[in-house]
Amino acid sequence: MKSQFNEALGNLIDKLQGWFNTTIEYIPNFILAVLVMVAAYYTSKYTSKFIGKLVSKRVEQDSIKNAISRVSAVVIVALGLFMALGVMNLGKALTSLLAGAGVVGLAIGLALQGTLANTFAGLILSFRKKIQIGNWVETTGFSGEVIDINLKDFTLKEADNNIVVIPNKTILENPLKNYSLTTRMRVFLECGVGYESDLEKVEQLTKDVIANTFEQVESADDVEFYYTEFGDSSINYLCRFWIDAESMLEKMKAKTKAIIEIKKAYDKEGINIPFPIRTLQFDNKLSVKSPDLQEAFSNN
Incomplete structure (x- = not known):
């Protein structure tokens, strides 16, 4: 027993010496x-x-x-x-x-593949020079000002002050239109005039109004004007011109101003902007003295 104890003690001491x-x-x-x-x-x-x-x-x-x-x-x-x-x-x-x-x-x-995809997409979007906070963009059916780009989502503020939060992955995988990358925008204006109107006069008057309303339009020759169709109640045209703008809101304001000034000019010159009219024409002539009609009334 004593020998076994001494042997175990020796092994322990050897172990401790080895560890030491x-x-x-x-x-x-x-x-x-x-x-x-x-x-x-x-x-x-x-x-x-x-x-x-x-x-x-x-x-x-x-x-x-x-x-x-x-x-x-x-x-x-x-x-x-x-x-x-x-x-x-x-x-x-x-x-x-x-x-x-x-x-x-x-x-x-x-x-977390969805979360990680949005995280990496947020990193990529943050380093894109063509997408910056304050830009006016349009993507996935929404249009507004970019107010935040973080690791999870892409935030827009629309013209009606609503906030739209879009996952970064969706922005990266879909087309994005950035209106702030250029300082010029083209305004499209469609209208129609009555068939009795002098079309050459309408064209020149419209061009002059646009040129006099917007400083960016140097002359009437810079305004594009095209008649597009013979409509149901009017001859329709398309007018196009360039303005200095960086957001859709500025473009809408310019279009509104153009419509107001064109309407004033048309009223002053007596040019008619007709609204849709439906004419009902009866070719069969009915008479209350008709024997068949009198017989129908007498039976009732």
């Missing part, structure tokens, strides 16, 4: 690994601030800027962790950690 020797042997590597992690931590802080300032010059959204800064910090800390594990000769642990991270990342990616 291993600890003493790995102390320099451990200290170096700690220094690597500390350096990675402070490097991530300064890198995050630097990238934040760099991104803020290209992106106005705070949410996007903060997200990119945090991602850069996490990447640097992760690199520091892998280097520290390598310094401590924990290659197997590093391999297991990478394999586990891959499995977890795959599971998270499958579970």
